[in-house]
Every structure is written in structure tokens, then in C-alpha cells.
Amino acid sequence: MAIDSEKQVSSSDSTIVRIVDNIKKSECDTWNYRGLELSNDMLVVLISHPNIDKAAAALDVSIGSLADSRDVPGIAHFLEHMLFMGSSKYPGENEYAKLIEGNGGYSNAFTSGDHTNYYFDINPSLLPDALDIFSQFFISPLFAASSTDRELEAVNSEYEGNLFKDIWRIAQLEKSTSDPEHPYSGFSIGNSESLRTTPKQRGINIREVLLDFYKAQYSSNRMSLAVLGNQSLDELQSLVIKSFKDVPNNKLQKPKYSPDPYGEKNRKTICYVVPVKENRRLTINWVIPDNKELYYCNPESYLSHLIGHEGDGSLLSYLKQLGLAIELASGDKNSAPGFNFFTVDLELTIDGLNRWEQVIYIVYQYLAMIRKEGPKEWIFNECKNLNAMHFQFREKERPDDFVSNLAGRIRDYPLTECLSGEYEMREFRPDLINEVLNEYLIPSKMRVFLASKEFVSIATEKEKWFGTQYKKEYLPDALIQKCETYEIIPELHLPKPNEFIPTDFHLFSKEKSSIRPQLPIKIKENELYRLYYADDSFYKLPKTYLYFEFRNPLGNVDPIHFNLNTLYVELIEDSLTEVAYPAQLGGLQYELTAINYGIQLTLYGYNHKIKELLDTIIDRMVHPKLDSQRFGNIKEKVKRALQNFRRDVPYQMAHFGVTYLTAEHQWNKDELLSCIDGITMNDLESFIPQMLTRFYTDSLMYGNLTKNQAIEYMTSVEEKFQEKRFYQPLFPGMWFNQRELILPDG
Template sequence: MTQPLIEELGEVIKSPKDPRSFRTLKLPNGLSVVCVQIPHSKKASASLAVRAGHFNDPLETQGLAHFLEHMLFLGNERFPDANEFPEFLSAYGGQQNAWTGSEFCNFFFDCQTRALSRALDYFSAMFMAPLFDESLINKERQSIDSEFRLKEKDELRRLYQVHKTTCNPEHPFSKFSVGNMDTLAESDSHSLKDQLSEFFRAFFNANNMRLTIVGAQPVDELAEMAQHYFSDISSGQENDPKSLEALPLYLPSQLGVFIQVKPVNPARRLIITLPLPGIDDDYKNKTTSFIAHILGYEGPHSLYATLRARGWVNSLSAGGGMSGSGYKDFNLNIQLTEAGVVHALQVAQAVFNYIQLIASSGLEAWRYEEKRLTSELSFHFQETPPAGELAPQLSVNAHHYPIHDVVYGDYRMDGLSVARAKQTLSLMAPERARITLIHGDVETDQQTELYHTPFSIRALTKEELNTLNSPAGTFSYQLPAQNPYITSHVEPYPLERELREPVALIKSDNVTIWHLQDPDFRVPKGHIYLNLESPAVNQSATHFAAARLWSELLIDSLNEALYDAEVAGLHFNIYPTQSGMTIHTMGLSAGQLPLLQQLMKQAWKVKFKRGRFNSVAQQLKHNWQSAHNNQPLNRLFAELNLTLQPCLFSLSDMAEGLNSLDYKGFSQLSSELFNSMGVSALIHGDWQAKTAFELHQLIRDSASGRLTASPPQLQPKRLEPHTHIHRTVEQATGDNAVLVYFQGDNDSAEQQITWMLAQQLLNASLFDELRTQRQLGYVVGSQYFPVRRLPGFMVFVQSPTHNTSALQEHIHTVLHDKIEQLDNVLTLQRWKHAKQTLSEQLTINDRSLRARSQRFWGAIQMAETHFDRNVEMSAALERLQLSDWISEVKRLVIKQPRKIVLLSCQ
């Protein structure tokens, strides 16, 4: 009998600059596979995307797909021990995860490249014969319930549930996707184990899956691994999405409606949802993306600029929203000011007027060509994502696009279909819209059954529809003009010399400029980091708040003038730091110095408008006051940083400081922030050395008379041995949480290695004991946590069921037990594996120009300007012996701890 042959699926379209190799194939069982070689990658990854999600849940067991996602990690016939795979990955510097969406679920892992074959053995077994152990089913139901309860106050989940409640009840979108103890209850007719098995058999088959494997190995070797490990997955039938395409997401009575939602935290949002047919068939043209580009444009005379000038909006984005088989929600998401809430109907009227303007005058070929060129540039000079991100992305793309477009499909724009664009715009009418106002003072008369969100829904009145359809003569918006920054061809500057680390070309007048023309990433792109080192920025919480407001207002004031540059690939950010203020420009290198010149010129001369001061300050205070509401663990992370880091301030103190500043007080304070400063900078990309000297001249010209301060010396708080800081952070609602942190003795390479190994060798077993075995909560973990260079280690749990005393006791008991057991359970072989894994992490190649720039800038900020810290740590790792490490961990955690315990409770 002839063996079925592997089918080659064709070439993958890739950028000429892309160093990766691809091979696509279909195994005899029907499984489509994308193999990707990233040369010299220290990390490998794999992802399996299955066309099955919560849309496929039985009505009587909603959340089953999500529950199955959890259960597949908890043992199978080949590897019954649920801890074996995560412990293996942890030993090889990796991790596993998954997500379940409406129509797809995605399972993925990453690890060191040398461990890929063995990891695929574990991974493939998950999809062949899962155990669905009864005892673990009961425990994991509790984890699912904890996950649901964790998000009960989450604003997005609450809004999402309003969306589900007000859509077609026959459409599967209306189902509850997460699941809880009620929906995942056992029934007399079908046990949960039986239902899991039925769901698995129905959907988890080779024809319904797409596999991506990424590694440094040649693609033929990756293909052999795919065939060896995944050929035994049963074939089955592909889940046909066409049955959904004929089912409307909304009933006629659910269109042309006004929805009001009362949030938990203060909010002022207007969401205009414009329901459209599915867009999967339009990926080559991306009609909705083109329309979103024009609607969301923020340059001069744009819809956003016009509404902002009225003082009605703080932000506007277009094009987001759900998308699936047969439907697309085209959303305009608008952050309103208080005045904008009053004029919400007029804001919506402006949106519909602008849509009509696009329909009548905006469908011009040159507009589409501009968008296509920027997309082509992004594709041409894309930075390779890490293996762990690339595999999940491509496995889902393989479901949506023909295999040759698995990479290019996200960027492809073949031409403007005017007919499709007109049809799409004709559907964007008030009579079909769903207008949602989210505000604390709205009128509500209903509440969702899940998440208990107060809301109301009613038809738009004839008067409202007349207003929305009427021209608003007072608005002066225009369609975007041609973008002067867009170019169709760019090349990197010639390489002067091959250096591997930045050199301080300039050190004078309190200015230090580091430069590196990168020899590896030969693209016409780069990053300039400019740190304005000013002691005044961190003088008090009020000063730091003013600096943050100053940076937001500066971005706000420049946004309109520089939006075309952003569209064309020139980006900037401005933000306060512990030592002053950082300006970061990035993207195509040719225009960055002029961009920076405009930023610096504006920085000292700008006079902010009183109206924008009020709006942006109001938004900042709102964000700070509500940042950690119902997120107790995030509050503890912030509290730990405040305890250890110099020159940081609590969000509440910053909000109070900002509250004390009126427009005049802010103007006075902000004018004094940079009277005296030093400057440190990094220019890294394809620029030659002369550009660094041009940057120096720019700084001297822009900051003349201000360059008088030396950079501040920042040191983290150091705890003494046997220190035990115990602090409680109260909250009004939410789960209880505990964070236990241990600090190292010093910032030596040896101490850093000690704690990094502790995280690597303890993390998996701590997670299993605290979350899976003891069922303390859904959010459980440990983390290596350095503050500047001073190392530390934390363990944390957030729980809806246990009080903080119990959580604290559990953490200490489990941590001490795991450390005391190290002598018996940690073999020499596992120790060598851990050291080798960490060694490879320390010598990992920079995956992109961005990652390398971030690494160099971080080292410069830490005064590690020999750029050899990882070499020192690798040497310390090589010297470290198992017995010495165990003794040191016992001393640091049990015998002489420097410890902080933070509690968050109601």
C-alpha cells in the first residue's frame, strides 16, 4: 500500500529584507503546517490554532471551549503528569499559554531552540488523548470561576456583556464565553468529562487545525518534526463557518439605537458602532482599513482636530471592533470631555457628516495609494517578532489567508475597490448605527445578568435621526491633504565601520551623546533617545505630575502638525522619568533630526491653551484616580516600586498635586522644570557619526543657557538583613492579594544570578502548588524583580476566596517547603540544564533594532557603559556550584531575609 505523501503548499511571500526562511506543507492527515527558520535564534516556538471557540459551546454548558483550553494542559495518556511539560519548558527558558476566542482557540509555547524537538513531543500529545481527570476537572472549574470573578468589575468585560445582551439572542455571540461554577455544572444526562470529550472529538482534528513551528533549524528539519509528532492527530472534518454568515448579529430592532452604560469607574466615552458584513473576503483590498484611516486621521482640519478645537473630545480612533464570520463591527471610539458629554449628539452628527464627505469626495486613488505605500514600507522594513509571538500570529493567519499570504496578508493592499467602498459607506448610516454613551450620570433601566452592568437601550428618535442626518454647517473639517512625508523608496546610509557597541562621541557642556551605526540591521531606520536630566522634575509629586501633564500637552499640541509624519513612519514619545524627561524618536531615519528639532523648539516656546490644559489635566487625574481600582495586585506592584525606587510618587499623590495647580500655577511651574539640566543621548540606527555631531549642535542651539546641571545619582532602597516590612493597602472592592518580596544583599553579578536561578527553578512548582493544588486564586506567580541592578524575587497571589492572613501563610509555607526540598529534588542534571538555559538567555541575540536600542539605552541609564554586564553575569553563572546556590537561597529567603510583605484587602 502506498504511503500518503506530504503536500507542499507553495511559497510564502516575504520582504526582500526578511532573513527568515519558510516552508509550508500539508501532512497526510490534513494538518496544514508553516515552518519558519529564524537564523541564529536562541528561542523556538510552536502554535496550534483550532477553528473552534465559544461560538461552538453548547447552550447548556457555556464556557466549555474555554474550560477545554484549560484542561488540555492538565495531562494526557502519553504524559499524565500535568507538571511535566511546564517544568520542562521552565528548565529550558520557556513557557506555555493559550487563549480561546469566539471562533478560534490558540495553544502555544516557546523554549530554547535546542529543546524544540522534545517540547513538540509534549505539545503534540496534548491534542491526541487528553485525560480529563475527574479530580482536576473539579479543581479547574474553580480556577475558571476565579477567573470570572477576577474580571467582574472589569470595564471592558462589563461593556462586552451589554453588547451580548443587546444583540441577536440566536447568534452565538450572545453566549457567555468565560464560564463559571454555574454554567460549567454537572448535568444528569452529560457529565462534564463527557462534554469535554465530545467537544474535543468534534473540533480538535487535523483538518480543523493550523500548526506553525519556528526555530533556528532549517525548514526541512522543522518539517520533519511536524510530520514525526503531529501525523497521528486524527483527520476529521473542518468546522465550516458559513452557517454563521447567514445569521445576523443584530435584529432590526437592535439597529438605530441609543445605548447608555453606567461604568464602575468615572468614564466619558462615546462608541459609535456601524455594523457591516464580514470582511475576510476583502483582505487584499482592506476597504474598511482605508476608510478607518481617513476617519481616524488627526492632522489639520480633520474630524478629530475639529471636535478637539470645540473642546468636546480628547481622543478618537476608528476601525476597531469585533470581526468574524459574516460580520464586522466598525467602531469609532471617542473619549469625551465633560463638555463633550453634553454635546454627544453633535459629536455623533459630525461623525456621520464626515462619513458623507468621504463618500462624496474621499474615494480618490491617490489617497488609497498613500495608505498602500505606508503599508508596503511597514512590510518591507518589518522587525522580526520573537519566536514566541510569531508562531501564534502565523497559525491564526493560516486560517484567514491563503498560505502564500500568511505573512503578507496583514499588509497587502492591491487597489481600491470603489464599489465596495461606496457600499460600505452607505451602510454607515444613523438608521443602522448603535450609539453607546458610557458615563456615570446616564439613565439606565436594566442590568445584565452577568457582570451586573446597568444599561438602557432605546430606538433613536426621529428628531435625533434628523439631526444625525443633517449637515452641521458650523463644522469646518476637510479631508486630508497629500502627505509630504511619504516616500516609496529608501535605503540605509553606507556603513562607515563595524562597531558592536555605542561610543560616546560627545562629552562636553553637560551633554553626552552615544552613537552606534548598527552593522547588522541594515535598514533605513533608527532610534534617538534624549534624556533631559533635570532635578526639578522629581522635586515633589506635584512637580512630577506637572512634568507628566507638560509632556502630554506637548504631544497634544504637536499631534496635529506631525500626524502626517507619524503616518509616514516617523514616531515620537515624550515622558518623565526618575531623572528628568525623555524624548524618544523612532522609525525612518531620514526625517528624525528635523522631527527632533521641531520637538525641541516647541518644548521651550509652547504656550498651552487653557481649554486643553483643563481637558488633559482632567483626563490624567481620572486615569490616576482609577488606575488600580479593582486591581489589588497591580496596586501592590505599584506600592513595591514606591517602597524601593527613588524619585517615584504614588498616583494618588500625583492626582492631588495636579488638583492643586490651576492654569497659572501650572504655567509657572512647568516653565521652571528645565531651567537647569544635563543631557544624555543615544543615536542608534543607520546614521553615520556626523549625525551625532549634528544632534549635539541641535541640543546646544535649542537648550542654550540651560545646560548647567549634573545628572542625579539614583540608588534603590536597600534593606538590612532580617528586615520585615509589613504594609496593608486597603481597597473598597475586589479580591484580596498578597505580595512577598525578598531583596538581595548587593547588586553584584553573583547576586543577580542567584535570584534569576531561583525564579527559573522554583516558578513552575510554586505555581502548581499555590494555584492548581491549593486553588488559592486565578492570578498566582513568582518573578525575578531587580530594582535598577539590585536583584530581588517576589511571590504573589490574588484570591476571591481567601483572606490575606491565609494567603500569606500559604505563600510562606509553600516557598519554605520548596526551598528546603531543593537538596533532595534538585538533581545535578537539572541544575546543569538550568545553568545552560540561563547562560543562553544571557547571550541571546537582539531580535530587532528596537530591542537592541532598548538594551543599549537601558545600560546607559544604569551607567553600565562598558555594555558587558551580561558577560560578567555569565562568568558568575559558570563559577556557581549547586551546593553554594542552595545555601545562598536558604540564607536569603529563610535565615537572613530582607523582606517586604504587602497586603491588599477590603
């Protein structure tokens, strides 16, 4: 819904060049928006609503670690830390932190390849004070020498905290093995070696490097600001002008980087990687063009939709049939002005690891099938309509996340589309889809990363910054040539039109909008279930939340039964993938979880088709499709998760440890791991009817549904279980509640 219009400001107001009051927003959005272009070329979006709990602001600088000095890698990230350490107007190191944290607020920042983003939230009444301190980071930061060593330790601690995380290790390996002349190959996070030891050895003054980087890279014409408050738009505008009009404009050019971060000699290569955890991952990367300016065509989104699809005929579905893969993700990533990447990331089975060349070949057969079929406008339109629906009914984010994300994309789109730009798909351009598919997603331009503990004996190289063991070599010529051929595989085909896309967005609640969500009330109780319900008169969205706890202590009587319950749930989820993925695209999510007292099922999303998904899930629980190959792969996946617990970060292990010590009926990971190998498919087939014969259901239903619909949904669940004579009342001795010790003070 557009309001008012864009207008130029008269020359008498020298601080504002342009005001944009027609920012596109959804009809459900009750917040008010205004865009500004200041005379110093800073772009601003103001957001106003009288009933917010937290005010928030974020400033994004369109520069990041890709601009690091080669001599001092990590300097952009270090600068992000140092800006918090006082300014000429507010010289106290902790003035900003005291104001924010002392008034129920939160602040943070992050550095990416081409962005540095600073954000906070706070009690709305203190937004003016916080904005004034915040703005001084970008006007007159101190970079005090007394703060340098302390913040350098903070940067190094951040580095050490990520040192044994595979996602960081493999990401840095990909960079370090790229073209050494391209800034993408740098070390972005920084540590004490790159920021203290090496500069000191070379006679480099790190504070001077910080000052030089700030002067060379920070400028108001690279900055975007988002401010959320309960003041009116005019009041917010005055606050912003007062605080940010003096941010200097050095008239810096928009950075643009070389389009090829890999370089010719790094293509057609494979890195065998030794991970920290028990993982088997195959990742294929290609460099593709930076199409950000053609956001309304979005060829990458079209291709990602098909390659990452998990329904019938999909790449993942076929790899699962062959027992080669468990999960797949696909899409563009890490884009920066000048270049972008497209990636296919697969979690392999043991067999898939041994046959990784066949997996790559099948990926290219799927790409060949897409080429042969050609770009389909109906698929583009389906993606377009889904995006429009998600924008129309998008939910509010946390205030700090909202302004941070918004500030980061303001310069990617026209100000009028700063909210809608990432959802826009207006123009079908088959030529752009074909260009990416035919010129970039080809065998001769791929890089492959294959991660497994099994490569420890051959991984003779070590990445400098994270110490990751790897071996890099060229892919076999025979594989490249084979991947350039096309074989018709009947199991690989385009998806069918999605039947889970909702078309009815009618709101059932006739209540006026409430200030707070309603508390649920109990609407039915018997020997089989207890049902709580509340309709949505607060969010006013065509969405529903369904929650079920199927309570039976059998799934936790000993570690073997807990593992059996976990395997049952995992196999149900695995077998539902082809159905659940289209539902997910249509805005429906579900989660099935093994818990200490049974099974937990959660569904959430657009209410129009949620009953169909609920029926499908319960049908599959009652009639599970058990297959020995899938059972073996899922059992191995569960086992790996148990083994990887010891390699988790310490705070996660400590969190589990506290629960284990205080909770009743809690098995530790070693106990679960000790008996997983002995479980057979026959054991699982015997367990399932025992688990489902007797249980009690606690249920909560909230959102855009009536009381009668809630009872209808619960009755349907009851009837589906009872078709196979499941779902009888628990015996009195089977009742128990999850309990934890109350620890005394001190």
C-alpha cells in the same frame, strides 16, 4: 522576495499533499520558510534559521467561543485549559509544563470568537520532544475527571481577574444586549456558575460536554500549525510529519455565522453604562460584511485610515477644537466568518459628555464628507505603499508571538501570502468602499454605548455575567433624522498627502552583520550633555532610535511641581497630535514622558524623516501652544488618571507601592491628587521657563545613522533650546541621580 516554487508531492509520499516553497517574504528577512498541506488537511508553515535563541510552535484551531453550547457557555475556553492536562501517550498532568518551563520556555493559549490558539517557546534543542507532547493534545487528550475541578477553578480565577476591568465589562455588555438567538450574544470566558453550578442543576456532565465539543469541533482540517526551529526545513518537515500526521480529520465544514449579530430591534439604541473607573467613552458600532476573502482590496482599512486620522481636517481635530473629545480610535473588530464590525470609539471631555448627541452628529458629518468626496485612489495608494513599506522592513517579533500570530492567519490567506496577506492592498475597489459607507455606516444601523459614572442614578438594569449597571433605550428619532442630513463643515476635510512617508532606505553601516547588537560608546560630553552612540550592524534596517533625558530636579521638588511637569508634557503631546499622527503613519513613533528627574523623550522609526519630527517636537517644547480650554481638559484627564489608580488591578498597585517605598523622591498618588485642582494655567506658564532654563541631557542614539549625524541631532536640540536662552548648565546643587534602597536578603 520569492524563492523556488509551489509543487505537488508525488503519490509515493502519502503524508504531504502540497509543498509551498515560494512564500512571499521581505528582502530583509533572512529566515527560510516552507508551507505544507498534510494529507489530513492540516496546513503548516515551517520557519528555519540557525541562529535563533528560542524555538517555538503554535497550533490554531478555527473554532472558538461562538461554537459554545447554549447550555454551557464558556465550554470552548474550558476545553482550551483541559487540553494541557495530559494525553494517552503522556498521561502526566504536568509533563508538558515541566518540559517547557524547566528548559527556559513559556507556554500559553487563548480562545477568541472563532479561534483557539495554543503556543510555546523552548530551548531549540528540545523542540522535537516538545512537539511530540504538544501534538498529543490534538490526537488523544485525556480530559481526566481528576483535572476537571482544578482547571475549572483556573477558568473561574481568570474570570474573576477580569471582573472589574471596564474593557471586559463593556465588551460583554455589548454581547449580552445583542440578538439572543445569535451565538455572538454568549458568555465566552465562562465561570463556575456556567461550567459547574448550572450544569449540575440541570444534570449535565461537564466532562461529557467537553468530550462532545472536542469531537464535534476539533479536526485537523480546521487546524494550522507554525513551527520555528534552528533545524533545516527538511528536518522540521520530518519532525512535523512524525508528530502531527495522526491528528484525526473529521472533515468538518468551515464554520460560518449569521451576518447580523445585533438584530433589527437592537439597532438605533443607546446603552448608558456605569464604568468601574472614571471614564467618559462614546462608542458607535455598526455591523458590516465579512470581507476577509477580499483582503487584497481592504475597504475597511481605507475607511479606518480616514475616520481614525488625527491630522489637520480630521474628525478628532475638529472635536478637539470644540472641546468635545480627547482621543479617537476607529476600525473593524471582532470579525468572524459571516460578519464583522466597524467601530468609532471616543474619549469625551465633560462638555462632550453633556453634548454627546452633537458628537454623534459630527461623526456622521465627517462620513457625509467622505461620501461627497468619493473614494480617492491616491489615498488607497498611500495606504498600499505604507503597508508595503511596513512589510518590507518589519521587525522580528518574540518567537512565541510570531508563531501564534502566524498560525492564526494561515487559513485567511493563500499559503504563499501567509506572511504578507495582512499587508496586501493590491486592488482599488471604490464600489466596496461605497457599499460599506452607504449601506452600513448609516444612522439607522448604529448602536451606541455611552459610559460615565454620571449614569449611576438612571442605570436600572444589570448585565448578568459581570454585573455592569446600564440602561438601554432607543436613540431619539430626531437625532437619527438629523444625522441623515449633510452640513458642510469647512474644518472637516480629507487629509493632505503625507509628507512623513520615507523614500530613502539607504543603510549607512558598512560593517558585516554582527551576531549581537553593538554596545554604545560615548562620543561627546560637555557641561550640557553626554551623548552615546552605536550604529546598527545587527538588524540592518533603515531605522533609528533616539533617546533623551532632560534632567532637572525642579519637576519633582514637590507634588505641585510634579503635576506641573506632567501637565506640560501632556499639553505638548496634545498640541503635536496633528503633526505626529502623519509621522506615526509614516513609521515614526515618539513618546514624551514626565519622569522623577525631568522629561524623557524617545523617538523611533525610519531614519529618513526622523530629524524633521525631532525638530518639530523640540520647537513645540520651546514654543508651547497653551490654550485655556485644552489646559482644562488635559488637567481633568490627569486628575482622572490619579483617581483611577485606586481602581487598578492589585498587582499594578503593588508594583507602584514597592517603588514608592524604596525609591527616593517618589510622590504617592494621593499627594498628587490633593493639589491638582489648585494648579492654574498661569502656574504652568511660569513653570515652563523655569524648567527649561537649566537642565542636563543624557542621550543615546542607535541605528541607521552616522556618528556625525548623531552629533548634528544633539547640536540641533541644543540650538533650538538656546534660541530662547534656555538650556544653561545645572548648578552643582541641582545634580541628583534616581536612587532606590537595596533591601537586605530575607
